Amino acid sequence: MVNKQALFSIFLIAVFSISCKQGSTLTTPISLEKLTVDSKENPLTIESEQPLFSWIVNAEGYNKSQSAYHILVALSEKKLNENDADIWNSDKVSSEQSTFVKYKGNSIEPMKTYYWKVKIWDETGATSNWSKVQTFETGLMTSDNWGDSKWITLNEDTRTSEHRFRDYKTGRMEKPEPVDGFAASYFRNEVAIEKTIKNAQAYICGLGYYELYLNGEKVGDHVLDPAPSNYDKQAYYVNYDITEELKSGKNAFGIILGNGFYGQNISWNRDPESNKKGVSYGSPAVKLLVKLKYTDGTSADFYTDETWKETTGPTVFNNIYGGDTYDARYELGDWTTVNYDDKTWGNAKVALPKVKKISASQIPPIKRLKEFEPQKVFKGADGEWIVDFGQNIAGWVKLNVQEKEGQLIEVITTEALLSNGKDIFQGSTGGGANGMPQIYKYICKGDGIESWEPKFSYHGFRYAKIKGISSKPDATMIKAVLVATNIQETGSFTSSDELLNKMHSISKWTIVDNLHGIPEDCPHREKCGWLGDAHAFCEYALYNYDMYDFYKKYMEDIRTQMRPTKGHNNPEIKFQVPTMIAPGKRTSTYAKIDWGVATMYLPWYNYKYYGDDAIVTEYYEDMKNLTDFYLNFKDENGIMQDGMGDWCPPLWDRRKNPSAMECDPIISANAYFYDVLGIMEMFAKMNNDDQYEAKMNAEKEALKKAFNKEFLVSIPNTKYKWYQSQTATVQALQFNMVPEKQIENVVNGLVHDVVVVKGGHHATGIHGNRYIYTVLSKYGRADLAYRILTTPDFPSQAYVMNSGFTTWPERQFVWEEMEGPTNSLNHPMHSGFAAYFYESLGGIKSSESNPGYKLFLVNPEFPSNITNTEVSIPTPYGNIINKWNANDNVLNMNLEVPFNTKAKLVVTSSELETLEINGQSVKDFKKQNSLEIKGGAVIIGSGNYKIEYRIIKLKDL
Numbered sequence: 001m002v003n004k005q006a007l008f009s010i011f012l013i014a015v016f017s018i019s020c021k022q023g024s025t026l027t028t029p030i031s032l033e034k035l036t037v038d039s040k041e042n043p044l045t046i047e048s049e050q051p052l053f054s055w056i057v058n059a060e061g062y063n064k065s066q067s068a069y070h071i072l073v074a075l076s077e078k079k080l081n082e083n084d085a086d087i088w089n090s091d092k093v094s095s096e097q098s099t100f101v102k103y104k105g106n107s108i109e110p111m112k113t114y115y116w117k118v119k120i121w122d123e124t125g126a127t128s129n130w131s132k133v134q135t136f137e138t139g140l141m142t143s144d145n146w147g148d149s150k151w152i153t154l155n156e157d158t159r160t161s162e163h164r165f166r167d168y169k170t171g172r173m174e175k176p177e178p179v180d181g182f183a184a185s186y187f188r189n190e191v192a193i194e195k196t197i198k199n200a201q202a203y204i205c206g207l208g209y210y211e212l213y214l215n216g217e218k219v220g221d222h223v224l225d226p227a228p229s230n231y232d233k234q235a236y237y238v239n240y241d242i243t244e245e246l247k248s249g250k251n252a253f254g255i256i257l258g259n260g261f262y263g264q265n266i267s268w269n270r271d272p273e274s275n276k277k278g279v280s281y282g283s284p285a286v287k288l289l290v291k292l293k294y295t296d297g298t299s300a301d302f303y304t305d306e307t308w309k310e311t312t313g314p315t316v317f318n319n320i321y322g323g324d325t326y327d328a329r330y331e332l333g334d335w336t337t338v339n340y341d342d343k344t345w346g347n348a349k350v351a352l353p354k355v356k357k358i359s360a361s362q363i364p365p366i367k368r369l370k371e372f373e374p375q376k377v378f379k380g381a382d383g384e385w386i387v388d389f390g391q392n393i394a395g396w397v398k399l400n401v402q403e404k405e406g407q408l409i410e411v412i413t414t415e416a417l418l419s420n421g422k423d424i425f426q427g428s429t430g431g432g433a434n435g436m437p438q439i440y441k442y443i444c445k446g447d448g449i450e451s452w453e454p455k456f457s458y459h460g461f462r463y464a465k466i467k468g469i470s471s472k473p474d475a476t477m478i479k480a481v482l483v484a485t486n487i488q489e490t491g492s493f494t495s496s497d498e499l500l501n502k503m504h505s506i507s508k509w510t511i512v513d514n515l516h517g518i519p520e521d522c523p524h525r526e527k528c529g530w531l532g533d534a535h536a537f538c539e540y541a542l543y544n545y546d547m548y549d550f551y552k553k554y555m556e557d558i559r560t561q562m563r564p565t566k567g568h569n570n571p572e573i574k575f576q577v578p579t580m581i582a583p584g585k586r587t588s589t590y591a592k593i594d595w596g597v598a599t600m601y602l603p604w605y606n607y608k609y610y611g612d613d614a615i616v617t618e619y620y621e622d623m624k625n626l627t628d629f630y631l632n633f634k635d636e637n638g639i640m641q642d643g644m645g646d647w648c649p650p651l652w653d654r655r656k657n658p659s660a661m662e663c664d665p666i667i668s669a670n671a672y673f674y675d676v677l678g679i680m681e682m683f684a685k686m687n688n689d690d691q692y693e694a695k696m697n698a699e700k701e702a703l704k705k706a707f708n709k710e711f712l713v714s715i716p717n718t719k720y721k722w723y724q725s726q727t728a729t730v731q732a733l734q735f736n737m738v739p740e741k742q743i744e745n746v747v748n749g750l751v752h753d754v755v756v757v758k759g760g761h762h763a764t765g766i767h768g769n770r771y772i773y774t775v776l777s778k779y780g781r782a783d784l785a786y787r788i789l790t791t792p793d794f795p796s797q798a799y800v801m802n803s804g805f806t807t808w809p810e811r812q813f814v815w816e817e818m819e820g821p822t823n824s825l826n827h828p829m830h831s832g833f834a835a836y837f838y839e840s841l842g843g844i845k846s847s848e849s850n851p852g853y854k855l856f857l858v859n860p861e862f863p864s865n866i867t868n869t870e871v872s873i874p875t876p877y878g879n880i881i882n883k884w885n886a887n888d889n890v891l892n893m894n895l896e897v898p899f900n901t902k903a904k905l906v907v908t909s910s911e912l913e914t915l916e917i918n919g920q921s922v923k924d925f926k927k928q929n930s931l932e933i934k935g936g937a938v939i940i941g942s943g944n945y946k947i948e949y950r951i952i953k954l955k956d957l
Helices: 004-022 499-513 531-536 537-542 548-563 599-609 613-617 620-631 665-686 690-711 726-734 740-757 765-777 782-791 797-802 828-841 909-914 922-928
Strands: 031-036 051-061 066-074 113-122 135-138 165-169 177-179 185-193 199-206 208-212 235-240 249-257 285-294 299-303 309-311 316-319 322-328 356-361 365-373 376-379 387-400 408-414 439-443 450-452 457-466 478-485 492-495 563-566 576-577 844-846 854-858 870-871 880-887 890-897 901-906 931-935 939-942 943-950
Touching: 004 939, 031 113, 031 135, 051 113, 113 499, 185 285, 199 208, 249 285, 285 726, 356 844, 365 387, 387 408, 387 499, 492 499, 492 828, 499 537, 499 782, 499 797, 499 828, 531 537, 531 599, 531 765, 531 828, 537 828, 548 599, 548 613, 576 620, 599 613, 599 620, 599 665, 613 620, 620 665, 620 690, 665 690, 665 726, 690 880, 726 740, 726 765, 740 765, 740 782, 765 782, 765 828, 782 797, 782 828, 828 844, 828 870, 890 901, 909 943, 922 931
Parallel strands: 235 356, 322 439, 854 901
Antiparallel strands: 031 051, 066 113, 113 135, 165 177, 185 249, 185 309, 199 235, 199 285, 208 249, 285 299, 316 322, 365 478, 376 387, 387 450, 387 457, 387 478, 408 439, 408 457, 492 870, 563 576, 844 854, 870 880, 880 890, 890 943, 901 939, 931 939
């Protein structure tokens, strides 16, 4: 007789099993975190017609992944349910995709708030709860939505201060000439609010840096807005929610407008014997639109037009290179408040600047990030006070002074002192290239303590010489302010070696100092977005910071910088080619191969590190066109005859010591181009361009053959081979150009040159130094990589660091033999090598086949000197954390693999034999967990793992 209780138990178990398969949420510990639209949480001003949705999932256990998702989007939170969602109900979509899911609902409209949420199913079919409700707001989206808002500019330059002029002199000029540039403009207007406001949005675009004020207070905390661009083709606006700041009755708006890069009509290309005045786009202009919505359902617009009042004021000079001059005697009082008497002001002039497109800024804004107090104060050789802030930064000084009326205070900012330490040295910031040294000037009004900081310029400096003060400066009188794009630091690295930790810190500082809406070469002398510099440090930046929007914006700068250029071998064909610098009118020549490949590398790196193919699709035709342009440089031997070279190797000076660049520019450029041909082959496949994919494959194989035939040579008196320089050899190994049978010989050739010829030193510039430590580690020479990095004598990164620098200098010179360090002392192209800390020491790389860390490689390659390392790497799926320590050739790793991803643990056959996961052998662990072993790797799913195996290290020659 069948037991009824047993049957009932079986029935309950079956029902529970079915409910789980159908999506039960009863016992599933799944939580959705950090939900983003276009990679931003609850964004305020997106303009994408097909936004991209992403979410990070936390789930306990191992090998957890997503099997389906369901997204709802509605115009109100009330309608955000499966029955009423009026914008998009995706229904259940069977897909592992949890990043950059493309919107497929009704048309997205301007200036609206959208509500959304998502739920997912895991690999077992269990479902999560709905996420918390998220929002995204859209911007103006089209030029028509600017309505009647007009560009306004200064009608009359009324500056009378004797301090409005600065000296301008480049190395080509016999004597300086006085210049004043465009005047800073002050605009104001008032609006009466007679109804109850439901919502108020301010949209503002400046052609030149601006600050917006409302009722006596600055709106927002941005500075140096907007980001530089090719303004005639693309400008950016910012949106502020000012609902809480507006009040019933009268409200006063004010705008201060400076030159920025738009009205920069002084530095660069200024020839006193011609009419060519700088690289300005024209007189600065600004456009403001305020959209008012009232509780009664009506709306109104308030905007800039000819009714606005204008004047000049206390900022009597401003130049992005030279600095600001502020004459406090000309202050305007409470000019941004209501009922201010502006009868003496003129009416603004309506401008018609050439601007093709205005878009909402998507990158983080520039902000005041940190203040520094003086670390040391002493008198220079001329008796003036010098302040050392202890860190080379980009930004400005903040003053609190009390002097008599009309007293001129000058602050000269520099990166260095003379080698004897007795005075400032202006060799890297003195203005020889752009014509203007870095100087801030403040003229006192004499009515007590006066506080001031600049608005329209930033400088690169560590030291400040102050003239015109009557007492010794201290922290109450002067501070340094770090001012840079507020990118979020998301990754981290630390190791058992403090020397490497300090190099990591210096590398980060050098990048942060050089982000002001574009990736700069330096924050003082040039402030230019050189393409070669940009791709040199890109990967290291991506390991440390959220650069998703930043590089998308810079790709638009590169695109809008392109010019029609004749082919080299076929001059009758014209190509669209970027210049060496983007954006701006200081362009240099067409972008040589090793600089121009940034056009392909930046989309590739963005795709590799984030997994979003939108940037590849967006710029595919531009990349194809540029690839074809460079193929037009091919000679009869199959080598592209174009290239700039391995910039800034040790002791290199292109005028005084050009031979110090050991790597022929043609060789390094062709190595880069080979790598790019492979990238373009992949991009062609992604875009279903079969013909171009085949073309890229053929060109790539042909170049590899030609490259090895032309450049691979034997090293005299050895059995080794190399590519005639450290850089070319490193590149060939990094890009897999070396014939398989020659790899060992070539590695030994590289080691021979480093150890025997160069005495344990590198001879690389930015191209070779990016990869040399990673390549040596990959091929079993991790100890040698460490030796090159840390040897205290010139040249090495340790030598630079021990010389007292807090950022990486542009040049590699013997500093103690010089009067003072010339050239820039803050060049991020030299930070690129530090990707080694993550990819080799940390052992984490995103795979090419499954980008965005959907599948990532785990393979720490480290010297015997390093006993432990910890890295945290942000991914669209959550943070990868790898903590390892090594003792007696046993490696212990604590590895965190995010939900919906897999880790590919790279091991040798001997390491696999000793491998233990969570205290079990691989064989035993596999009995209870999903695990795959193939091709010298163990592939594991999500979860927190303790991994241990015995390692065998190859001794360096």
